[in-house]
Amino acid sequence: MNENEQLNEQDIDQQAEENAVSAEQVLKEELALANDKYLRLYAEFDNFRRRTSKERVDLLQTAGKEVIVSMLPVLDDFERAEKAMATSTDINAVKEGVALIQNKLKNILTQKGLKPMESIGTEFNADLHEAITNIPAPTDDMKGKVIDEMEKGYLLNDNVVRFAKVVVGA
Numbered sequence: 001m002n003e004n005e006q007l008n009e010q011d012i013d014q015q016a017e018e019n020a021v022s023a024e025q026v027l028k029e030e031l032a033l034a035n036d037k038y039l040r041l042y043a044e045f046d047n048f049r050r051r052t053s054k055e056r057v058d059l060l061q062t063a064g065k066e067v068i069v070s071m072l073p074v075l076d077d078f079e080r081a082e083k084a085m086a087t088s089t090d091i092n093a094v095k096e097g098v099a100l101i102q103n104k105l106k107n108i109l110t111q112k113g114l115k116p117m118e119s120i121g122t123e124f125n126a127d128l129h130e131a132i133t134n135i136p137a138p139t140d141d142m143k144g145k146v147i148d149e150m151e152k153g154y155l156l157n158d159n160v161v162r163f164a165k166v167v168v169g170a
Contacts, residue, residue, distance in 0.1 A: 112156075113156050114156050116155075117152065120147070122145060128163065129166045130164065131167075132165050132167055138169070143169050147168065150165040150166065151164065152164060
């Protein structure tokens with residue numbers, strides 16, 4: 001091997017080492033960029049998670065506000081009725097006032113999506129009714145049907161919010 005060939009081989013080896021070092025540097029820089037991108041994305045997701053959690057808590061705390069505000073006039077009416085009962089001697093006027101307040105309350109709750117269940121005479125349904133007791137059915141066609149309602153059931157936007165407590169014919 002002559003001297004020129006040895007120099008060329010040394011140059012080639014030196015260039016290969018430099019390329020390896022520069023390739024290693026490129027990979028280190030890419031890794032650093034990927035790590036930086038990962039950390040930023042993780043921090044952004046963490047902020048999103050905290051923000052949505054806080055929004056959810058705020059929503060739960062103020063969810064009933066609309067209903068409560070709409071019920072305040074009914075509360076005012078009850079207070080006025082209480083004052084009127086203290087001085088009134090006409091029981092029919094008091095009864096009429098209480099009936100008006102009850103209708104107002106029912107209307108507000110209906111506007112908010114509350115519907116009473118009609119249970120008496122219907123087939124017993126465990127998804128809607130809670131059987132308090134069974135009694136002998138007065139007629140054969142009333143077997144397995146609701147005979148009496150101890151506590152009315154309610155649906156809110158077609159979801160049961162309170163089961164009807166019923167007496168079932170056996």
